[in-house]
Amino acid sequence: xxxxxxxxxxxxxxxxxxxxxxxxxxxxxxxxxxxxxxxxxxxxxxxxxxxxxxxxxxxxxxxxxxxxxxxxxxxxxxxxxxxxxxxxxxxxxxxxxxxxxxxxxxxxxxxxxxxxxxxxxxxxxxxxxxxxxxxxxxxxxxxxxxxxxxxxxxxxxxxxxxx
Ligand SMILES: [Zn+2]
Numbered sequence: 001x002x003x004x005x006x007x008x009x010x011x012x013x014x015x016x017x018x019x020x021x022x023x024x025x026x027x028x029x030x031x032x033x034x035x036x037x038x039x040x041x042x043x044x045x046x047x048x049x050x051x052x053x054x055x056x057x058x059x060x061x062x063x064x065x066x067x068x069x070x071x072x073x074x075x076x077x078x079x080x081x082x083x084x085x086x087x088x089x090x091x092x093x094x095x096x097x098x099x100x101x102x103x104x105x106x107x108x109x110x111x112x113x114x115x116x117x118x119x120x121x122x123x124x125x126x127x128x129x130x131x132x133x134x135x136x137x138x139x140x141x142x143x144x145x146x147x148x149x150x151x152x153x154x155x156x157x158x159x160x161x162x163x
C-alpha cells in the first residue's frame with residue numbers, strides 16, 4: 001500500500017478507536033503498515049498514513065516490531081527537547097519540533113491485552129509523532145510558523161520537480 005502524502009485530506013482526519021476482539025482486518029492492516037514502514041524505510045507509521053482512519057500505530061526503533069491499538073499518552077515529562085523530525089507523509093522535509101523527553105503510553109495489543117510503554121528519547125518522540133497522526137496532526141502543524149512557511153516552500157519545490 002502507498003503511504004499518503006501531504007496535502008492528502010485523509011491525513012487531517014481524526015482516526016477512530018478499534019476493538020481488536022471484533023476487528024477481523026486488524027492483523028492484515030498491521031502487516032501492511034509494517035511492510036510500508038520497512039520499505040520506506042521509517043521507524044514508525046500510523047494507520048491513517050495508509051488511508052485507514054483507525055487508531056493503530058506500528059514502530060520499530062530497536063530492531064523489534066511493535067503494534068499498539070488506541071495508544072494514549074497518559075504521562076509526559078515537563079522536560080522537552082527540540083530535534084529535527086521527518087515524516088513519511090511529508091517526504092524530504094525535516095523540521096525542528098519540541099517533544100517531551102519521556103512519555104508513558106497506554107493502549108492494547110492485537111489481542112486486546114493492555115500494554116504500557118515507558119519511553120524516552122527516540123521512542124518517546126516516535127510515539128508522540130505517531131499518536132499525532134491519529135489526531136490528524138502533522139509535523140507541519142507542530143513546528144514554528146516560520147519553520148512551517150519554510151518547510152512548505154521546500155516541500156512544494158521538491159514536489160514540483162518530481163511532477
Ligand atoms: Zn509521520
